[in-house]
Amino acid sequence: MKLGRQTYAPEKCVYISHVADIAGSDEACGNLRGYIDQVLDCGEWGCDSHEKAETRMREEAIRSLLEKAELSECDVDLMLGGDLVNQIVPSAFSARSFDIPFSGLYCACATFGQAIAHASMAIDEGIGSAICCTSSHFATAERQYRFPLELGTQPTPTSQRTVTGAGAVLLTGKAPLWRCPEVTAYTFGRVIDLGCTDANNMGAAMAPAAFDTISAHLRETGRKADYYDLIVTGDLGRLGRELLAQLMKREGVNESKNLNDCGCMIFAPGQKCGLGGSGAGCSSLVYCAYLHKLLVAGQIDRLLLVPTGALLSKDSSLQGESIPGIAYAVAIECR
Amino acid sequence: MIGEKEYAALVKQASPKTNEAKTLFAAFCVGGVICMIGQAFSDVYAEFVPLDEKSISALVGMTMIFLGALLTGLGVYDKIGYYAGAGSIVPITGFANSIVSPAMEFHSEGIIFGMMARMFGVAGPIIVSGVCSSVAVGVIYYIAGAVA
């Protein structure tokens, strides 16, 4: 059902019945210590390239999701996913191990939100169940966006660390027997560019997009920001979160104390992660490892997940382009 | 929605600043120590290696490049660089680092199209600008000499 220009509410119930996640050792000894299903022993994880390690990470996450849900591959109608590597190779290559129709998506670090929005739409259209999986890997992202790993460079004070991890969720139209989070609304993001050109300051580039999507979502659903127990953005980092709070205050969207960010939540103070985590795996990992458990346990009832993405490439920066941002909002509630 | 200029000002005001004193101190110390190591090699070679002064200074450069390359291979140089910044970029060891690190990075794409082709991804501009400027200096001096 269309609620507004960008926002839709599924007419059928869309449940997030199961989650599975996997992460690198740094993520596992951060704030999410003890919440993560499976931990990589090292960044290479026995593979001869980091791209292969990321592919394997996704395969493991999806396999363990199927095991948890006690489903075989042919029970799942669709798999949606994306990552940050050129031509989303890890997503496509991990999909070849499964007998599940695949749809590859890309919206940089906002892909998780995009995947859930598209999957909800598909379930509304009659698909039985869908898997959404996004991932990122520190080493593949460094190569994709920055420098060779062994080059002795100093991170700038606004840089963030790409999360090594993957999170997979199973969306289904069939009501489970337990308290289960539901997707109750989703808002497609507009591409917003306020002229940020510093590729090492993604938080600043994405904050306006997050603000735009959140305010569109609230306006079109007629909800107040404090309707949600938590509004969690994807990977704005500490600077981006601060900028988002300032933008909300300026524009009169009541500044809410329930605002947080996956990038700020994932690493512990003292880890060398700049202003926080980033990457397509950041929001999916934090949701699957932590936020989903809060919802199921009843510690929160209403969550607005807003994965954010910076739509740049190494070449676009060199060509002098500014960095457009995008954000998707997904309302996840337990009723 | 906020305007571009206004937002840029907001970002500038909210952005954390580089810890100037700390980074400058680290760069100064590490850079100084690397140069001292080079001087030590130079003094030792001058004493024991029967070559002329020019060859010795080339040999010192090669030794430092070897050390930079080795530390890069062992995965230590990027850790030094994390703290030292320019202190480990500006010395000749940093030049070695900028050649070895992409070569290692692209090992997974094979030896010819990975390692060999991408080896100069970072250091290419240094070599090109160096060679071109040296030719320019040579030609200018040649013309100046011919005129005089």
Add this chain to the structure above:
Amino acid sequence: MFLEILSRYGRVFLCGGIVCLIGQLLINKTKMTSARILVTFLLTGVVLEAVGVFEYIEEFALAGVTIPIIGFGKSLAAGAIEGARLGLFEACTYGMRSVAGGLTAAIVFGFVFALLFRSKSKTA
């Protein structure tokens, strides 16, 4: 004797440190990446040698200016200046000749170490 060595190495440390400090200032102020820093310093070395002031600096600073990439630029320019006395062909090629050792070392060691080692993902 001891004092002489101390002052020698003190000078090297001080000058090398200052050169790197200038590089760090450039990084902090302009957000230059390492390749740009290296190019800037290399060209500085070429210019200093071309206008003839490098040898005076080197006399005082010793390895403090020859180990930074400035020294590489100085060798390039010095070679070219030397070649210019012999002819146009030499003017163009002697620059590379004078840094042949360093370049060869960088390429060969780069190749060998890249064969031996793989880059590793870094811990936070």
